Amino acid sequence: MREVVFDTETTGFDPFNGDRVVEIGCVVVEDYIPTGENYHVYINPERDMPTAALNVHGLTEEFLRDKPTFSEIVADFRDFCGDMKLVAHNAEFDMKFINWEMENLGFSTYPASRSIDTLSIARRKFPGANNTLDALCKRFSIDNSNRVKHGALLDAELLADVYLELMGGRQTGLGLMSEEKDVSKTNGASLEITRSFREPRAHSASEEELKRHKEFIGKIENNIW
Numbered sequence: 001m002r003e004v005v006f007d008t009e010t011t012g013f014d015p016f017n018g019d020r021v022v023e024i025g026c027v028v029v030e031d032y033i034p035t036g037e038n039y040h041v042y043i044n045p046e047r048d049m050p051t052a053a054l055n056v057h058g059l060t061e062e063f064l065r066d067k068p069t070f071s072e073i074v075a076d077f078r079d080f081c082g083d084m085k086l087v088a089h090n091a092e093f094d095m096k097f098i099n100w101e102m103e104n105l106g107f108s109t110y111p112a113s114r115s116i117d118t119l120s121i122a123r124r125k126f127p128g129a130n131n132t133l134d135a136l137c138k139r140f141s142i143d144n145s146n147r148v149k150h151g152a153l154l155d156a157e158l159l160a161d162v163y164l165e166l167m168g169g170r171q172t173g174l175g176l177m178s179e180e181k182d183v184s185k186t187n188g189a190s191l192e193i194t195r196s197f198r199e200p201r202a203h204s205a206s207e208e209e210l211k212r213h214k215e216f217i218g219k220i221e222n223n224i225w
Contacts, residue, residue: 003086004086023041
């Protein structure tokens with residue numbers, strides 16, 4: 001199962017009010033494990049950069065001025081994603097921007113069923129907890145020390161690690177401590193089965209216990225034996 005974990009940086013919160021995508025970062029995962037296939041691009045939004053957005057991701061108008069526009073990268077982005085599911089943290093936000101950009105250029109948009117929202121997954125697993133990307137990295141002991149500002153590729157890489165943990169982590173078994181391990185075959189694949197063993201206990205009754213049991217049996221009236 002191959003999926004694309006992705007993140008965007010933008011000039012604001014609402015594409016319908018003129019905000020645009022300025023960065024896209026994608027990481028392909030297979031069975032929740034990153035494959036090393038990445039896609040990253042900075043995008044010229046063809047507009048100014050509001051201070052609030054600049055404080056989040058640090059991408060200036062000057063830096064983005066010579067970068068390609070969305071119309072110049074859309075084909076590559078779509079080719080990279082192919083027909084894979086799109087995984088994002090607060091997916092509605094990122095999908096809204098991507099779909100607005102594509103629809104403006106005459107491309108078909110991605111349906112909601114195409115996306116997987118890790119924020120929704122985290123809220124179901126940890127109701128009432130802080131489920132930001134930084135908070136989840138801390139919960140799962142994922143190093144996010146390089147995340148001084150938001151960056152689409154770095155955030156996608158961190159999210160890929162978080163997604164893996166949300167879906168069960170790298171551990172395939174129950175993680176029980178054991179003293180002995182058996183290896184069986186299941187559908188042709190090796191399966192490690194963990195068993196824990198204890199020293200045998202002494203179960204023989206003592207002479208005193210046997211005497212007391214015999215006395216007890218003798219006191220039972222109308223027994224069925």
